[in-house]
Amino acid sequence: MLTAMVLIDVDAGRIPEVASEIADVPGVSEVYSVTGEVDLIAMIRVRQHDELADVIADRLSKVTGVLRTQTYIAFRTYSKHDLEQAFDIGLED
Secondary structure: OEEEEEEEEEOHHHHHHHHHHHHOOOOEEEEEEOOOOOOEEEEEEEOOHHHHHHHHHOOHHHOOOEEEEEEEEOOOOOOOOOHHHHHOOOOOO
């Protein structure tokens, strides 16, 4: 599994719409609206390197309102954070 973090500058009037559209792109696992130098951060998780180009260059960067992207590819994962476990808190098996 390859993980990439994409920092996204967006037309300020379209941030919620752009975030929603990006979240619907296959390969995008999460989209965060953030403070700081960029407007959104998208987490991309794909199986093969070629899929990064499909998701980022061919789909994400072409969403209306996306002004600029900056991509960081993860070499290693040091966290064992599991989103499914976070959603299961308080539920019995």
